[in-house]
Amino acid sequence: MWQKSLNHQSLSEEEEKNALRKAPSLRFRFxxxxxxxxxxIAGLAINLxxxxxxxxxxxxxxxxxRSALLQMDENVGLMRNEVSIDIPWSAFATLAQAEEDRVFYKVESIEQGFITGYQDLDSVPPKPPQLDQIQFYNQxxxxxxxxxxxxxxxxxxPETAQTVRIVLGQTRLSREEMASAVTQKAVEVVVFIALVAITLIIIGSHLVLRPLHRIERALExxxxxxxxxxxxxxxKETHHLKVAINHFMARLQKNLEQLENYTADAAHQLRTPLASLKALAENARDNTSADYGSPEKQREALNNIVKQCDTLSQTVTLLLNQAVVSHRLQTHRLEPIDLLEAIQASCREQAVTALHQGVRLSLDCELQDPLILGDSFSIQQMMQNLIENAVRYSGLGVxxxxxxxxxxxxxxGFYRVKVIxxxxxIPDIEKERVFERFYRGRYDIAGSGVGLAMVKxxxxxxxxxxxxLDTEPKGTTFQVDFAKFTFGVNEA
Structure with a gap:
């Protein structure tokens, strides 16, 4: 048995390890x-x-x-009604700063045609031409x-007018080289910043999750x-988690206390009828006198045993119902129910018992679908205890x-239930105590002392x-008020 327990424990630890390996990592996700x-962000920055x-x-x-183009433009003029240009060497010297690039140019007149440069250079700007406006473009x-x-x-x-067009081009090698150098330096800075940020995130993830580890250690x-x-x-980010754990432990503590109370109730309620039942059985077995051996005495002894068994059965039923009610109150959400249906079911359950005791049980209600927010089983148990208590104490000395x-x-705004x-x-001095567990106003009447405590x-x-309340002229009235359920209001 011990070895089996160890194997089961090892299996549980192995399953726990497997579950831990398969579980997603919050730190990895972070x-x-x-x-x-x-x-x-780095990709967008590099693109920019x-x-x-x-x-x-x-x-x-x-x-x-632009400087080279303007120098060329300054040397364009009209001589003998024809366009002439003397391209200065300074214009090409300016462009020569880009040593690896080649230069292309063309000067033409709309009226005269090609003047100088590359004759096959038919470059046209993408935008409509405007006089005296320089346009830059790639082609x-x-x-x-x-x-x-x-x-x-x-x-x-004074004698003529012509339109002159100058096109000057330069390859993009130096431009691309400059752009690449700038981009490389900037990308290095961006990558360095990104690596530093990732390192800080890794360190920060450890610091962020440290409060969770503290809570874990505190619990372990x-x-x-x-x-x-x-x-x-x-x-603040883990405060709500701590509060939720504390609330859960408070509910668990309450459930454990209820379990302890239920165990104490069961022991208290079952000990007396079991002892009485054992005593009756022992008397029936050991008493061998002639009077006790008569059929009448034997029947009386058996009747006492049967009566005690009924009492024990009622006690067990009450304890089981109490356990079910306690569990439902802790685990089930309240939902809209028909209060009249629950009351009718309770009256049907107690009708036979009341009839056997000579008590007439009646229901007075003319309502249709009285809705409340509640648990139907618990309401039925409450009503059965109130009705059973009223039937048990009816007709005593009256x-x-x-x-x-x-x-x-x-x-x-509410529905009122009365059990009259x-x-x-009940004397006024005892009205405040009837809801205490195990309290019984009269011990000459069978009862457990926990029914009204469960009602409360x-x-x-x-x-x-x-x-x-007191019933006129004599008796007791238990009055319970339930809030009405209104769709949209209670749901919110």
């Missing part, structure tokens, strides 16, 4: 989310850097291209991507059965007090109110 966010480096390179070299020429500067202007003299270091609240300082009336009436009997009544628990769980 780091992965951080890496993904940083990766996206690439675009910026291209624009920066174009801006820098476009200034040289392929001679198998390479070339950066062009384009300008068009009028030349006039506790002795078995210690359900006191966790009393350690935690950040003539013709053989009626128990159950009433259900509607008021503004015309028995001997059910009433409190339903946020209802119970009162004990």
């Amino acid at each position: 780091i992965l989310a951080g890496v993904l966010v940083i990766g996206i 850097i690439f675009d910026y480096s291209q624009k920066l390179a174009d801006l820098s070299y476009d200034r040289l291209l 392929k020429y001679s198998g390479e991507m070339v950066r062009f500067a384009w300008i068009e202007r009028h030349l006039t003299d 270091e506790r002795i078995m059965g210690d359900l006191t609240p966790i009393d350690i300082n935690t950040p 003539e013709h007090a053989t009626e128990v009336i159950v009433q259900l009436n509607e008021f503004d 009997d015309y028995g001997s009544g 628990d059910i009433v409190d769980h339903h946020s209802a109110r119970i009162q004990i």
